[in-house]
Amino acid sequence: MTAITESVDLDRRGRIAVLTVNNPPVNALSQHVRQGLRDGVRAANADTSVDAIVLACAGRTFIAGADISEFGKPPREPGLHEVLDLIERGPKPVVAAIHGTALGGGLEVALACHWRVAVKSARVGFPEVKLGLLPGALGTQRLPRVAGVEKALQMIVSGDPITADDALKHGVIDEIVDGDLTAAAVAFAEKVVREKSPLRKIRDLDEKVAAARGKPEIFANFRKSVARQTRGFRAPENCIKAIEAAVNLPFDEGVKRERELFVELLNSPESKAQRYFFFAEREAAKIPDVPADTPAKDIKKAGVIGAGTMGGGIAMNFANAGIPVTVVEVTKEALDRGLAVVRKNYEISASRGRFTAADVEKRMGLITGTTDWNAVKDADIVIEAVFEEMPVKKEVFARLDGIAKPDAVLATNTSTLDVNEIASATKRPESVIGTHFFSPANVMRLLENVRGAKSSKTAIATAMAVGRRIGKVPVLVGVCYGFVGNRMLHQRGLQAEKLILEGALPHQVDKVLTDFGFPMGPFAMSDLAGLDVGWRIRKGRGTKSPVADRICELGRFGQKTGGGYYTYESGDRKPIPDNEVEKIIVDVATSMGITRRPIADEEILQRLLYPMVNEGAKILEEKIAIRASDIDVIWVYGYGWPVYRGGPMFWADQIGLKSLRDRMLEWKKQSGDDFWTPAPRLARLADQGKGFLDK
Ligand SMILES: NC(=O)c1ccc[n+]([C@@H]2O[C@H](COP(=O)([O-])OP(=O)(O)OC[C@H]3O[C@@H](n4cnc5c(N)ncnc54)[C@H](O)[C@@H]3O)[C@@H](O)[C@H]2O)c1
Structure with missing residues (x-):
C-alpha cells in the first residue's frame, strides 16, 4: 500500500488499483484528499500493470461533502473540477464504491467515475441548496444525464438525499452489492475490463436530457410545484436554471452556465446568511462551561x-x-x-x-x-x-x-x-x-x-x-x-399594536412581515393562537389592550370563532380583512386622540424588527443568551424567521448597527418614548462600528 497523501492510499488487488480516502470523520474533500485523488488516479493511469481503478473510502462513509473548514478561505490547488476531469477523461475505468453517504462534492466525485456501486444502506444527494448554493462541480450537469430531469430537479432543489434503491432505480448508481464493498467493486471493475465495456462518461450521455428538450413545461410545472416552499430563497431558481442549461446546451457550455449561476449564489446575501446559519446551529450546541464530554444521563425512560x-x-x-x-x-x-x-x-x-x-x-x-x-x-x-x-x-x-x-x-x-x-x-x-x-x-x-x-x-x-x-x-x-424568543416577540407585538392605531391595518402589518419571509404576521398569528388567552390574562391582571379587548368583547377569538383581527370562511384558514375590525381600530384611535396617517412599509418593518434586535442586545448584555448567533437559531427554528436572512442579530449586522441606532434615536426624539432608547450594547457597538457577531 502506498500513501499518496496523508489521507489517500493506493493499494492493489490483482490488476485493479484501489484508491482509498481516509479523512475522518466524514472523508470531506480537503485539499489533501483532492490532491491524493488526483495523484493517485494519475499514478494508476500511468501504471501499465493496472487495468482499472476503484475509488473507495475508509471509515463510516463515502465522501460526505466539502471540507467546511476551507469555507471562506482562498482556494487551494488542485480544485475539484480538475480532479473530476482527470477521473472522467482518463483512459482506464474508474468505479466508485459507495457506503454511508455520498453527498455534495462526494456525489460529484462519484458521478465523475464511469460506474458506481453501493451498499444497500448507502444514500446519495446534493444538499448544497440548503447552504444557498448549487452543486457547482458539474453536479447539475451530470445528474440529469443519468437520473433524468425530473429526478435531478427534485434531488437538487430539495437537497434531500435518496436511498440506494431509489438511486439504482433512477440510474444514479449502477449496482447494489452485498458483503465486502471494496471486493464487490473490484469484481465489478474486473468484469468491465473483461467485457471491454466502453467507458461510461456521463458527459457524453444525452438520452435522458434529450427527453426534456423542447419541453419548457417540465420546468414551468416544477417551478409552480415548489413555489411555496422556495419563496424568498435564491438558490432553488439557480439550481433549476442550471438543469435547464444541462438540457439545452452542450456539456461544456452547460458547465460554464453552472459556474456563473454558482458564483452568483456564492456572492448572494441569501447564501451568505444560510452559510452563517449552518455554523450558528452547530455553535449553539457548545456551552463554554459544560464541555462536550460532560456526562449526560442516558434516557431510557x-x-x-x-x-x-x-x-x-x-x-x-x-x-x-x-x-x-x-x-x-x-x-x-x-x-x-x-x-x-x-x-x-x-x-x-x-x-x-x-x-x-x-x-x-x-x-x-x-x-x-x-x-x-x-x-x-x-x-x-x-x-x-x-x-x-x-x-x-x-x-x-x-x-x-x-x-x-x-x-x-x-x-x-x-x-x-x-x-x-x-x-x-x-x-x-x-x-x-x-x-x-x-x-x-x-x-x-x-x-x-x-x-x-x-x-x-x-x-x-x-x-x-x-x-x-x-x-x-x-x-x-x-x-x-419570556426567555429569549418570547421576550423579543413581545417587543414586536407592542409595536404591531401601536402601528394599527397610528394608521396601518392588520393586513398591511402582516403583509410586511410575510413579504420579509415570515410564514405569517403578528395579527394572523394571534388569530391562530386565539385572542381569548391574552384577554383572560389581561382581565386577571387588570391591564388593557384596547383594540384586542374590543374585538374579544364581540366574541371574536380568532380562527376558532370564524373571526378575530380577520374574518375566516368556514373550513378555510385564509385571513380576510374585516371592515368591522377596521372601524374598531379607527374608533379606538380617535378615542385616544391619535390622528391616523399612512405608514410606509419600510417604517412598519423597522418598527417591528428593530425593537427585537434592541431586546436581543439586552439579552446578550444580561448573559441570558450565550452568544448572538444563538438568538438567531432561536428565531429561525422557533418563530419562522427566514433562514435566508440569517436571524435578527445577523440581519441587524448586515444593515449596520449605526443605522439602526440612529433610527431609534430619531423615533425617540419624535415620540419622546423611552421605548426607543438604544440598549447599551447596541449603542456601544454602533459607536465602535462593529456588529453583534464580530469577534
Ligand atoms: N400552549 C403553548 O403554546 C405553550 C408553549 C410553550 C410552553 N407552554 C407551557 O406548557 C405548559 C402547559 O401548557 P398547555 O398549553 O399544554 O396547557 P393545557 O391546559 O393544554 O394542558 C395542561 C394539562 O395539565 C394537566 N394538569 C394540570 N395540573 C396537573 C397536575 N397537578 N398533575 C397532572 N396534570 C395536571 C391538565 O389537566 C391539562 O391537561 C404551560 O406551562 C405553558 O406555559 C405552552
Missing part, C-alpha cells in the same frame, strides 16, 4: 406530567425517538382526551403517508397514560407541562421530588415562570432545568433549555443531548421573563 396541548406533543417526541414515555394526568378524562389527540395526530400523519398504520400502534405502544404518579419513579427525565400557574408548578415539583429517582432530571416546560422558584420546591434544585418546547411540540424544532441558577452540568448536558435525540435544536438560555 421519560415521564411527562400533563397531557394537554404541550404534554401530548412532548410525549410524541419521545415515542417518535423510540423512548418509552409515561404521561401522568389528574383525571382519567383529561388523560383519555390528551391521548386521543395524540392518536389523532399520528393517524393524520399516517393518512398523509408519513408512516404506516403499524407505526401508529408502535408509537402509541411506547406511550403509557396513567393517573398514578408512582409510574414515573423509574423515569430518567420527567418533563412537567401542567397549567402555567406557580402554585400548581411548585406542588408538582414537590411531589416529583418525593417520587423521582435521585439522579433523574426534572424539567419544566414553563413559558414565563421563574425556573429558580420552581426548582426551590424540591430538595434537589441542581436536577431542575427548563425545557421550553414550542407549539406544536411534536413539530417545532426549537427547544429553549433554561438554565436555572443551580442547574447542574449533568442536567444541562442531559437536556441538550436528549433534545438532539428527539430531533430538536436545543439552545441554552438563562432565566428571565
Whole structure:
C-alpha cells in the first residue's frame, strides 16, 4: 500500500488499483484528499500493470461533502473540477464504491467515475441548496444525464438525499452489492475490463436530457410545484436554471452556465446568511462551561406530567425517538382526551403517508397514560407541562421530588415562570432545568433549555443531548421573563399594536412581515393562537389592550370563532380583512386622540424588527443568551424567521448597527418614548462600528 497523501492510499488487488480516502470523520474533500485523488488516479493511469481503478473510502462513509473548514478561505490547488476531469477523461475505468453517504462534492466525485456501486444502506444527494448554493462541480450537469430531469430537479432543489434503491432505480448508481464493498467493486471493475465495456462518461450521455428538450413545461410545472416552499430563497431558481442549461446546451457550455449561476449564489446575501446559519446551529450546541464530554444521563425512560396541548406533543417526541414515555394526568378524562389527540395526530400523519398504520400502534405502544404518579419513579427525565400557574408548578415539583429517582432530571416546560422558584420546591434544585418546547411540540424544532441558577452540568448536558435525540435544536438560555424568543416577540407585538392605531391595518402589518419571509404576521398569528388567552390574562391582571379587548368583547377569538383581527370562511384558514375590525381600530384611535396617517412599509418593518434586535442586545448584555448567533437559531427554528436572512442579530449586522441606532434615536426624539432608547450594547457597538457577531 502506498500513501499518496496523508489521507489517500493506493493499494492493489490483482490488476485493479484501489484508491482509498481516509479523512475522518466524514472523508470531506480537503485539499489533501483532492490532491491524493488526483495523484493517485494519475499514478494508476500511468501504471501499465493496472487495468482499472476503484475509488473507495475508509471509515463510516463515502465522501460526505466539502471540507467546511476551507469555507471562506482562498482556494487551494488542485480544485475539484480538475480532479473530476482527470477521473472522467482518463483512459482506464474508474468505479466508485459507495457506503454511508455520498453527498455534495462526494456525489460529484462519484458521478465523475464511469460506474458506481453501493451498499444497500448507502444514500446519495446534493444538499448544497440548503447552504444557498448549487452543486457547482458539474453536479447539475451530470445528474440529469443519468437520473433524468425530473429526478435531478427534485434531488437538487430539495437537497434531500435518496436511498440506494431509489438511486439504482433512477440510474444514479449502477449496482447494489452485498458483503465486502471494496471486493464487490473490484469484481465489478474486473468484469468491465473483461467485457471491454466502453467507458461510461456521463458527459457524453444525452438520452435522458434529450427527453426534456423542447419541453419548457417540465420546468414551468416544477417551478409552480415548489413555489411555496422556495419563496424568498435564491438558490432553488439557480439550481433549476442550471438543469435547464444541462438540457439545452452542450456539456461544456452547460458547465460554464453552472459556474456563473454558482458564483452568483456564492456572492448572494441569501447564501451568505444560510452559510452563517449552518455554523450558528452547530455553535449553539457548545456551552463554554459544560464541555462536550460532560456526562449526560442516558434516557431510557421519560415521564411527562400533563397531557394537554404541550404534554401530548412532548410525549410524541419521545415515542417518535423510540423512548418509552409515561404521561401522568389528574383525571382519567383529561388523560383519555390528551391521548386521543395524540392518536389523532399520528393517524393524520399516517393518512398523509408519513408512516404506516403499524407505526401508529408502535408509537402509541411506547406511550403509557396513567393517573398514578408512582409510574414515573423509574423515569430518567420527567418533563412537567401542567397549567402555567406557580402554585400548581411548585406542588408538582414537590411531589416529583418525593417520587423521582435521585439522579433523574426534572424539567419544566414553563413559558414565563421563574425556573429558580420552581426548582426551590424540591430538595434537589441542581436536577431542575427548563425545557421550553414550542407549539406544536411534536413539530417545532426549537427547544429553549433554561438554565436555572443551580442547574447542574449533568442536567444541562442531559437536556441538550436528549433534545438532539428527539430531533430538536436545543439552545441554552438563562432565566428571565419570556426567555429569549418570547421576550423579543413581545417587543414586536407592542409595536404591531401601536402601528394599527397610528394608521396601518392588520393586513398591511402582516403583509410586511410575510413579504420579509415570515410564514405569517403578528395579527394572523394571534388569530391562530386565539385572542381569548391574552384577554383572560389581561382581565386577571387588570391591564388593557384596547383594540384586542374590543374585538374579544364581540366574541371574536380568532380562527376558532370564524373571526378575530380577520374574518375566516368556514373550513378555510385564509385571513380576510374585516371592515368591522377596521372601524374598531379607527374608533379606538380617535378615542385616544391619535390622528391616523399612512405608514410606509419600510417604517412598519423597522418598527417591528428593530425593537427585537434592541431586546436581543439586552439579552446578550444580561448573559441570558450565550452568544448572538444563538438568538438567531432561536428565531429561525422557533418563530419562522427566514433562514435566508440569517436571524435578527445577523440581519441587524448586515444593515449596520449605526443605522439602526440612529433610527431609534430619531423615533425617540419624535415620540419622546423611552421605548426607543438604544440598549447599551447596541449603542456601544454602533459607536465602535462593529456588529453583534464580530469577534
Ligand atoms: N400552549 C403553548 O403554546 C405553550 C408553549 C410553550 C410552553 N407552554 C407551557 O406548557 C405548559 C402547559 O401548557 P398547555 O398549553 O399544554 O396547557 P393545557 O391546559 O393544554 O394542558 C395542561 C394539562 O395539565 C394537566 N394538569 C394540570 N395540573 C396537573 C397536575 N397537578 N398533575 C397532572 N396534570 C395536571 C391538565 O389537566 C391539562 O391537561 C404551560 O406551562 C405553558 O406555559 C405552552
